[in-house]
Amino acid sequence: MSILVGSTELLDPHGAYAPHPAARAIAARDVLGSLESGCGVRGLDATAERLGEMRAFLGSDLDEIEGALATTGAGESLAHRSAQHLLAVGGKRLRPLCVALAARTGVGFTPAARELAIAVELVHAATLLHDDVVDLGEKRRGVDAARIVYGNAASIFGGDWLLVEALGRIRAAGLPDVLDRMLGVIKELVVAEALQLARRGRAGTSRDEYFEVARGKTASLFRWAMFAGARAGGVDGRACDALEAFGSDLGVAFQVVDDVLDVAGDSDVTGKSVLCDLREGKMTYPLIVAAERDPSVRRLLDDHVAPDAEISDAVIARLAAAASAPAVVAQCLATAEELCGAAIRSLDAVPPGRARSALESVAVATLHRSK
Amino acid sequence: MSILVGSTELLDPHGAYAPHPAARAIAARDVLGSLESGCGVRGLDATAERLGEMRAFLGSDLDEIEGALATTGAGESLAHRSAQHLLAVGGKRLRPLCVALAARTGVGFTPAARELAIAVELVHAATLLHDDVVDLGEKRRGVDAARIVYGNAASIFGGDWLLVEALGRIRAAGLPDVLDRMLGVIKELVVAEALQLARRGRAGTSRDEYFEVARGKTASLFRWAMFAGARAGGVDGRACDALEAFGSDLGVAFQVVDDVLDVAGDSDVTGKSVLCDLREGKMTYPLIVAAERDPSVRRLLDDHVAPDAEISDAVIARLAAAASAPAVVAQCLATAEELCGAAIRSLDAVPPGRARSALESVAVATLHRSK
Numbered sequence: 098m099s100i101l102v103g104s105t106e107l108l109d110p111h112g113a114y115a116p117h118p119a120a121r122a123i124a125a126r127d128v129l130g131s132l133e134s135g136c137g138v139r140g141l142d143a144t145a146e147r148l149g150e151m152r153a154f155l156g157s158d159l160d161e162i163e164g165a166l167a168t169t170g171a172g173e174s175l176a177h178r179s180a181q182h183l184l185a186v187g188g189k190r191l192r193p194l195c196v197a198l199a200a201r202t203g204v205g206f207t208p209a210a211r212e213l214a215i216a217v218e219l220v221h222a223a224t225l226l227h228d229d230v231v232d233l234g235e236k237r238r239g240v241d242a243a244r245i246v247y248g249n250a251a252s253i254f255g256g257d258w259l260l261v262e263a264l265g266r267i268r269a270a271g272l273p274d275v276l277d278r279m280l281g282v283i284k285e286l287v288v289a290e291a292l293q294l295a296r297r298g299r300a301g302t303s304r305d306e307y308f309e310v311a312r313g314k315t316a317s318l319f320r321w322a323m324f325a326g327a328r329a330g331g332v333d334g335r336a337c338d339a340l341e342a343f344g345s346d347l348g349v350a351f352q353v354v355d356d357v358l359d360v361a362g363d364s365d366v367t368g369k370s371v372l373c374d375l376r377e378g379k380m381t382y383p384l385i386v387a388a389e390r391d392p393s394v395r396r397l398l399d400d401h402v403a404p405d406a407e408i409s410d411a412v413i414a415r416l417a418a419a420a421s422a423p424a425v426v427a428q429c430l431a432t433a434e435e436l437c438g439a440a441i442r443s444l445d446a447v448p449p450g451r452a453r454s455a456l457e458s459v460a461v462a463t464l465h466r467s468k
Numbered sequence: 469m470s471i472l473v474g475s476t477e478l479l480d481p482h483g484a485y486a487p488h489p490a491a492r493a494i495a496a497r498d499v500l501g502s503l504e505s506g507c508g509v510r511g512l513d514a515t516a517e518r519l520g521e522m523r524a525f526l527g528s529d530l531d532e533i534e535g536a537l538a539t540t541g542a543g544e545s546l547a548h549r550s551a552q553h554l555l556a557v558g559g560k561r562l563r564p565l566c567v568a569l570a571a572r573t574g575v576g577f578t579p580a581a582r583e584l585a586i587a588v589e590l591v592h593a594a595t596l597l598h599d600d601v602v603d604l605g606e607k608r609r610g611v612d613a614a615r616i617v618y619g620n621a622a623s624i625f626g627g628d629w630l631l632v633e634a635l636g637r638i639r640a641a642g643l644p645d646v647l648d649r650m651l652g653v654i655k656e657l658v659v660a661e662a663l664q665l666a667r668r669g670r671a672g673t674s675r676d677e678y679f680e681v682a683r684g685k686t687a688s689l690f691r692w693a694m695f696a697g698a699r700a701g702g703v704d705g706r707a708c709d710a711l712e713a714f715g716s717d718l719g720v721a722f723q724v725v726d727d728v729l730d731v732a733g734d735s736d737v738t739g740k741s742v743l744c745d746l747r748e749g750k751m752t753y754p755l756i757v758a759a760e761r762d763p764s765v766r767r768l769l770d771d772h773v774a775p776d777a778e779i780s781d782a783v784i785a786r787l788a789a790a791a792s793a794p795a796v797v798a799q800c801l802a803t804a805e806e807l808c809g810a811a812i813r814s815l816d817a818v819p820p821g822r823a824r825s826a827l828e829s830v831a832v833a834t835l836h837r838s839k
Contacts, residue, residue: 157637176662189672227628230601231621250602254662257598258655260628264635265651280636282693291547291625 148462151455158197159208159212162190165215169262170255179243179255180262183222186238189468192217192322194459199326199340201452202307207272210329216270217322219263220279224286226256231294232377239365267325275325282321289313298378298406300398304385310351311382315355316348339446343456346443350436351463356381357429358468361421367468372417378402383420386428394419430464437464519833520761522826529568529577529585533561536586541626549632550614550626554593557609560839562722563588563693565830570697570711572823580641581700587641588693590634591650595657597627602665603748613826638696646696653688660684664750669777671769673751675760679720682753686726687719708820710817714827717814722834727752728800729839732792737839743788749773754791757799765790801835808835 150306152159170180191212201208228234229242230249236242244252260283267276293310296302323344327337358367359374360383374381388395392418401412406414419425439458481587523530539553553735564585571581601611601620604756607613613622631654638647667673698708729738730745731754745752759766765787772783779787783816791798808831 172659174662175666176658227624231624234595246667250665251662253598253602254658254665256628257631258659260631261651261654261658265648267649268644268647276639277636280632280639283632287547287625287628287632288543288545291545291622294619294621294625295546 100450111353137419140213147454147458150451151458153199154451154455155194155197155206158201158211159190159194161211162193162197162214162218165211166218169215169219170258174254175251177252177259179247179251179406182246182254182258183226183237183255186240188222188238189466190220191459191463192318193458195319195322195344195347195456196326196329198452198456198459199323199332199344200330201326202336202340202447202450202456203327203330203332205330207329209272210326212266212270213272213275213325213329214322216263217318217325219259219266219316220283223256223259223263224290226252227261227402228290230256232373234373236364267278270329272325272328278321278324282317285313285317289317293379296380298402298404299380300388300395300402302380302385304389305378307382307385310402311349311352312345315352316345319348319351320344335446336448339443342443343440343460346436346440347460347463349431350440350460353429353433353436354464354466356383357426357433358466359383359431360417361426362467372413375413375416375420376408378404378406378408381420382432383415383425383429387416387419387422387425390425390428415417433464437461515741518825518829521822522829525822525826526565526568526572526577529572529582530561530565532582533564533568533585533589536582537589539551540586540590541629545625545800546618546622547625547629550597550618550622551593551630553614553617554597554626556606557611559593559609560837561587561589561691562830562834563592566690566693566718566827567697567700567717569823569827569830570694570703570715571701572697573707573711573818573821573827574701574703576696576701578700580643581697583637583641584643584646584696584700587650588633588689588696590630590637591654594627594630594634595661595834597623599661601627603744605737605744639796641700643696643699646699649692649695656688658682661690667751667772669775671752671759671766671773673749673756675756678751678756680754682720682723683716686723687716690719690722691715706817707819710814713814714811714831717807717811718834721804721811721831724753724800724804724807725835725837727754728797728804729837730754731750732797733838743784746784746787746791747779749775749777749779750792751758753803754796754800755787757836758787758790758793758796761796761799762790804835808832 103355166184169184170177172178196210196214196217197206200206200214206214225237226243229237229244230252235245241257242252247255264276264279267279270276277334289310289312293314296306296310321344323340324337325341327333332340356374359372359381375384384394384398388398397412397415397419402408438461441457444453444456447456524621531749541548541554543549567581567585567588568577569575571585577585596608599616600608600615601623605613606616613623614626614658618626635647635650638650641647660681660683667677667681691712692715694711698704698711703711727745730752732741746755755765755769759769768783768786768790773779811831812828815824815827818827
């Protein structure tokens, strides 16, 4: 695991988790750019170099996916427009990347893998359109959310449309078990989102409950991406299981880092408002860790956070300070690091090669991402 | 077409479109009851008798569907609860009835037909959960809408969950073309809903534009129900086309009657608030007809109905009076009657028998429904 750095190395000289301003220059369309620069600016040159190699390796795969996403949802209705709006602002495309790399551990980026890679991003986009309505989110990927531009209703219909478009592509890929698994995953996603909703403002949410939601709402789709890529690349048996396990751990790590970015990220880089989750009363991982480490944070949560109660700005500020404290961020990132380490160890059962090596880089970059 | 009565017979002695109060006693769980009583109370004894026969004919099919719907969505999350809430209050189950009858024009109500019949009601329920959020609907099937009980977010997640549950059942039925068609139909539904949304408050909506939306948002699912039932019952070729054509015309007729019930129905019977569509600025069929017949209604629409503008109670009252005028209602019902007549004529290509005869009764009952 020599490529994993100690989590304290993620902190700047002042001990704060501060992505380098250079990261702001990253073009939204640049699929690997954000991961790569995220590493480069912290001196993780070896990883940045490996991600650069990955770009050369996957170049046309990613272009194909991006090209297909750019033309998906062509149409004049409000459902089409809200879908296009979200797809056009780009994104990390990490889930399609997982599909492409999993497929390349086998026979390669087949036409079926291409469809599945597009589909996983469309399902992700569908959940974002619905989540923004649920959370009343105003910004997404640095621009106004589709619901702000076209309205809540358009965002709901856009999400429905994308979901069905994705399922159509999966069906057309001709791997029935991959379709069945996706239907199960969407249910998992929805139930986890509903669970998270029900737990909003419940200060007593445990670490176990947190991971239950993270597995359902985030890891399930990463796991599917790896499974789908494996199946499209003709990979099965132990290697397929290993790729799935990679996706699952990577997904939970991704969510933990996401939570850290909510309290300690730079909104100009993440493209989301800071403290969004906190204001919504979501029990994010840094909050759970902060409350475990400091009884006064636990009391603050117990006294001021309740379902349907608005949290005052003063309390938000105190919670944000507690959750973004260097020791808390370091502990959260240590958890993410453990998960990324476990993900990388799973790959032992996968034949070595450029694809496996690229997956290792993805895990490291996920840990070090700034958006 | 001797079973079709003149549309004026639907009017009460005072010329108003008034379902008999006896219809209020109909149990929500009674699948055929509402159609049957709707006919019985207007003296359409022959039709009521035929619907009674249909009940005997389909008895266990409907019980199976109802039993499956009662246990679908078992779970504790808010997504499950909102789905259960809607399914538990019952409904006309007209779409599953179409699947069952189409299947029975062939080899019968096969296990695949059963799954498809359940699935079509689940898709319908999913669209209702999302539509109620879009329309801010407060009542559905006579009780508080799921979004009122569990919130908008739960209603969105519940809709997503039901959609995927339905698609899983269709996939399990093992007829790939039926699944592909449903994916296409859901897109049609969503795009039509989005189109309707964009046209809200647009007083100039034409008759053609109205039928375009009605075909997309309502008839597409009826058409699918007939196609799915036919395929599950081993019916293809001309007979399958004929059953689809039946579904399509029936669906548009159903929507026209729905619009009439919005202005001239009894909310205690329909289970929805009266004038709902009108308040939302939807250009329903009675409004379009009223504006065609009377230039003063057209001026009223042009002067007071605009996108995003609230319509005053005084204008609502005048529009409601115009749209529920006996001559307007009669003209709307004449259109619905033509459509039901065309639907019944399509059945000429279907082998005669109890199932075909039952489909004819469904068309007649759709025309005469009071909820």
